[in-house]
Amino acid sequence: MPVIVVNLEDLRELLGRDVSIEEFQDRLPMMGTSWEGVTEDGFHLEVFPNRPDLLSIEGLARAYASWTGARTGLRKYPVEKSDYKVVVDTKTQEVRPWFVTAVVKNVEFDDPLIRSIIQMQEKLHVTHGRRRRKVAIGLHSLEPIEFPVTYTTKPPEFKFRPLGERFEKDLTWILSEMKTGKEYAWTVEGFKEYPMILDKKGMVLSMPPIINGEYTRIDESTTELFIDVTGTDLKAITEVLNVICVTLADRGAEIHEVHNHYPDGTVLTTPNLEPWVMDLDNDYVNHTLGYEFTPQESARELEKMGHGTEINGNVIKVLIPSYRADIMHPIDLVEDIAIGYDYDNFEPEIPPISSEAGEDPLEVFSRGLRNFLVGLGLLEVVTFMMSNRDKLFHRMSLPEEPICETDNPKMEAYDSLRNRLLPNLMEILSTNKHHPYPQNLYEVDDVVVIDPSTETGARSRRRLAITLCHSSASFSEIKATMNTLLENLELEAEVVEGGWDCFIEGRRYTAMLGGEPLCWAGEIKPEVLEKWELEMPVAALEMDIDKLFKKIYLEK
Amino acid sequence: MNPREVAERLHENERKVLQALSGRGTATTEELSRLTGLARDAVEKASDWAATKGVVSFKEEVSQFFSLTDEGSVYAENGLPEQNLRKLLVHGPQEIAKLKQTFENLNIALAWMRRNGWADIQNGVMELTDEGKKVDDSPEKRLLRALDKPTPQSGEAFTEDETPVLEQMVKRKLVTKNEETERSVAITDFGRQVLPELEAAESVNVITQLTPEMLVNKSWRGASFQRYDVTLPAPSLSPGKRHFISQVIDYIRRFWVELGFKEMKGEYLELSFWNFDALYQPQDHPARDLADTFYMKTPYSGQLPDPKMVEQVKETHENGWTTGSLGWQYKWDPEVAARNCLRTHTTSLSVKQIAKLTPDDLPAKFFSCGRVFRNETIDWNHLAEFYQTDGIVIGEGVTFRDMKGYLKAYMEGLGVERFRFRPGYFPYTEMSMEAEVWIEERGEWMELFGAGMFRPEVVKPLIGIDVPVLAWGPGFDRLVMQSYKVNTIKELYTNDIGLLRRAKLWME
Known part of the structure; x- marks a missing residue:
């Protein structure tokens, strides 16, 4: 989530009040942000991704002034009529179809505003803009531009002078040589022609979403702006344009409309900073919050969140500001009221709901097993479910089989899900050689195996593994351990010679229950011990607990 | 204690040591080992015990040993360079320039001649002083010869007069000096009083270890038991024991059940549909990035559940369906939803549970406790998997205030004293909230877990009606770390056997 840096003086000036840092630290989180600490640049505040309007210091001041009651209700943002015209070429519709614009005059670009705008633009690009692919913003000096402006595409060999370059460069060079070109080339990958914004003279304003032209460079003397927002989602770019326009308007700028002519004949006149309307049933508010607000009280809280309200009986007509991107359901207005x-002002309450309670039976069963095994002197371990083929098969001298593997692991050592517990126990033995023996361990937990009959094609299975590791660990000891466990469950398994390859031949068995394998056990082969760098014999077993559980719990 | 009582308390080995000392009074542990037939460490242990009872004491003697260094060996054979030069000068003055060509080790010789004041140099000519003429080299010669042996020589072999010369050679690194400390055991006066009691104590048949035979043949009757020093340390045992995380999970389960919640279970490997789409997370949401979520190579994707419900979820994403929402307004792709991943939160179990319910099952309360996965590079403070516990309360009339009520109970149950709930953000909840605890040492609030009421866009497509659902999903690793004074999250899952054996029991 985006974190912005807020200069305390700038914010105080916008609020017109000498607010203490302690007040901000205490109150801003309750307005719906996360306090991330203070540095010499100011305080750091995490803004939730649904509130792009808070990404600028002006937006933060606007919201805080409302919320604290200093200036509540809907703010009006007038848009001046104009005949600025832009034309959207049909060629753009295949690659980056949406384009909205605004003209802003009377801008006074002092340091705090420049800081704020740059930060906001950067954060909007990352979050809302999904690293510029979904939304990209261009700010231009209005002065050199001759209307109408055209949004079109140009072939790779097309040349213009990108911002910060002394000479004209072709588009291929920009994408492969310039820093921003390389960073954002992925957003235009596979395009035959690239999006381009030009004015009437054919001068380039921008190559969205990569870089602006030198032609419309902004400096301290700039007082009039042309803003373009391009992207793949009309709703998202409109929200972003509105957020930027109201931010500049809060600094005293004048907003002028632009008529965007689309190839299908539609004309979008932007920005539209008029509020939009949603009806809110006051009963729904109280029903959800567990409170008894009158419609007037609800309306007052909404006004603290910057909304306009009109009350009609029990229904509140809410005028939602154009910069609030997050309202999509009445529930969002209920949250604003909260x-x-x-x-802090809602009294906690526990409702008298009686419902069936209890643990999952397999968990109860597993706990019984765990406690029994502790009685045998075994130490429980809890290990990772993520593993790798080397650990699961090669180091165990077990044949490879299909397992659940991830597509994009950051670490190769954790790229698969375990299909057995035993390898993890062997690993623990190998990392604990400096501790006294005997080291007799067990784990009761899940493994995940391939199973085409399920929704995902995999299924988790509960297993038990035991390793007995000391100078006289033996076959008879591990077999006795299994027998004791089964006896205490009033079960008897049929022991058949043979089993997993990690055990010494002639000293391994498979225990069968109802004709199906339940448990695999034996003495671990010296070659396997060697692979784990162990110099102590190990006798081990692994048991299918689902099978045991089914037998005990479901058949009784 | 009187001598008789002490005699009765002595262990067999202590008695042996004391008896061995009766004649000579003092002996080294090596000698005692020979005299008693006990191993050296048994003698040492018995002597230690005996010393605590005041019957023996220890004496430590330091002995010095000397031997020649390589340089010293050369001089033992050829003589010291300054002596050789001095002898040469006895026959008359020498020119330095000439000596440089003929005399070996001239610099060493010159340095020592000058330091000893044996010679003067004028105009490049060297001449013995009166002092130099009187020098007697026999003590040094004798010492070097005496030390020129294959084994080090004890310091006792040298006279007091020789000591300064010897020390000088040590300083000059011609001779090395080693010190050895020998511990010897001496019987004390009190020990001598105990000695005559030993026989009497022994003759009454003292039992060290009670054996089954003694019980069978009743030889324990009339015998006395050797008295133990009950304050002596005993070794620690290696217990069979539950892992501490496993103990905490038991506690959390019990905690939920006592609050009237029923456990829900589910799979680790899950459809993106359940992990994300059913939670109304748009398909281009950053949380779904490869950078955070493990997607599966095998099995790559699965089958979407009940087509009617899937259609409702799709419609809700695209246009809000009948939930009263505008929806996310994009084209929902079933293939993205069918992609398998490792669950990133146990909230996937909560929505799956809701989908299984019918309106008749309400109200209901559920919890889950299980592992979740994040595609992280593992280091001391990041793990690819950890535990989470989720709770939901679903039913008509359940409110935001109730959520605060449950979470307050949860926090108090965990023993947290100062906490608050502030607004938070999750794409699937509204109200969203973060539970925070006050960290006194840092003077700030720390996020503990997220909570909220599921959005109508989550609930209605799954169960068919708009009904309030309270939901929260705390992790508890931080809590366990704090309780076990473990500083990094990785230590929780290292399975260090030493730590597991001594970690305190979770007694809550």
Whole structure:
């Protein structure tokens, strides 16, 4: 989630009040942000991705002034009529179809505003813009631009002078040589022609979402802006344009409309900073919050969150500001009321709901086993489910079989899910050689195996593994351990010679229950011990607990 | 204690040591080992015990041993360079320039001649002083010869007069000096009083270890038991024991059940549909990135569940369906939803549970406790898998205040004293909330877990009606770390056998 740096002085100036850092630290989280600490640049605040309007210091000041009651209700953002025209070429519709724009005048670019705008643009690109693919913003000096502006595409050999370069460069060079070109080339990968914004004279404003042209460079003397937002999602780019426009308007700028002509004849006039309307049933509010607000009280809290309200009986007509991107359901307005009223002010309550309670029977069964094994003097271990083929097969001298493997692991050592517990226990023995013996361990937990009959093609199975490791660990000891466990469950298994390859031949068995294998046991082969760098004999078993559970729990 | 009582308390080995000392009074542990027939460490242990009872004491003697260094060996054979030069000068002054060509080790010789004041140098000519003429080299010669042996020589072999010369050679690194400390055991006066009691104590048939035979043949009757020093340390045992995380999980299960919750279970390997889509997370949401989520190579994807419900989820994402929402307004792709992943939260179990319910099953309360996975590079503070426990309360009339009520109970159950709930953000909850604890040492709030009420866009497509659901998903690793004074999360899963054997029991 994006973290912004807020200069304390800038924020105080916008609020017109000498707010202490302690107040911000205490209150801003209750408004719906996360306090991340203070450095010499200011305080750091995490803004939730559903509130892009808070990514600028102006937006933060706007919300805080409302929420604390200093200036509540809907703010009006007038948009001046104009005849600025842009044309969207049909060629763009295949690659990056959406384009909205605005003209802003009377901008005073002092340091705090520049800082704030750059930060906001950067954070919007990362989060809302999904690293510029979904949304990209271009800010231009209006002065050189001759309207109409055209949004079109150009072939790779097309040349213009990108921002920060002394000479014209072709588009291929920009994508392969320039820093921002290389960083964002992935957003235009596979395009035959690249998106391009030009004015009437054919001068390039921008190659979205990669880089602007030198032609419309902004400096301290710039007072009039042309803003373009391009992207793959009209809703997202409109929200972003609105957020930027109201931020500049909060600094005293004038917003002018632009008419965007689409190839199908549609004309989108942007920005539209008028509020939109959603009806909110006050009963729904109280029903959800467990409170008894009157419609007037609910409306007051909504106004603290920047909304306009009109009350009609029990229904509140909510005028939602154009910069609020997150409202999509009345429940979002209910949350605004809760935040406006302050989460702290709701008394906790436990409802008298009686419902069936209890643990999962397999968990009860597993706990019984765990406690019994402790009585045998075994030490329980809890190991990772993620493993790898080397550990599961090669080091165990077991033949490879299909297992569940991940597609994109960051670490090769953890790229698969274990299909057995035993290898993990062997690993623990190998990392604990400095501790006194005997080291007799067990684990009761899940493994995951391939199973085409399930929804995903895999299934988890509960297993038990035991390793007995000391100078006289033997076959008879591990077999006695299994027998004792089964006796205490009033079960008897049929022992058949043979089993897993990690055990010494002639000293390994498979125990069968109802004609199906239940347990594999024996003395671990010296070659396997060697692979784990163990110099102590190990006798071990692994048991299918699902089978045991089914027998005990379901058949009784 | 009187001598008789002490005599009765002596272990067999202590008695042997004391008896061995009766004649000579003092002996080294090596000698005692020979005299008693006990191993050296048994003698040492018995002597230690005996010393605590005041019957013996220890004496430590330091002995010095000397031997020649390589340089010293050369001089033992050829003579010291300064002596050789001095002898040469006895026959008359020498020119330094000439000596440089003929005399070996001239610099060493010159340095010592000058330091000893044996010679003067004028205009490049060297001449013995009166002092130099009187020098007697026999003590040094004798010492070097005496030390020129294959084994080191004890310091006792040298006279007091020789000591300064010897020390000088040590300083000059011609001779090395080693010190050995020998511990010898001496019987004390009190020990001598105990000695005559030993026989009497022995003659009454003292039992060290009670054996089955003694019980069978009743030889224990009339015998006395050797008295133990009950304050002596005993070794620690290696217990069979539950892993501490496993103990904590038991506790958490019990905690939920006592609050009236029923356990839900599910798979680790899950459809993206259950992990994300059913939770109304849009398909381009950053949380679904490869960078955070493990997607499966095998099995790559699975079968979407009940087509009617899937259609409802799809519609909700695209346009809000009948939930009253605008939806995310994009084209929902069933293939993305069918992709298998490792669950990133146990909240996947919660939505799966809701999908299984019918309106008749309400109200209901469920919890889960299990592992979740994140595609992290493992280091001391990041793991690819860890535990989470989720809770949901579903039913008509359940409210935001109730959520605060349950979470307050949960926090108090965990023993957290100062906590607060602030607004948070999750794509699938509204109200969303973060539970925070106050960390006094740092003077700030720390996030503990997220909670919220599932959005209507989550609930209605799954169960068919809009009904409130409270949901929360705390991890508890931090809590366990704090309780076990473990500083890094990785230590929780290292399975160090030493730590497991001594880790305190979770007594809650």
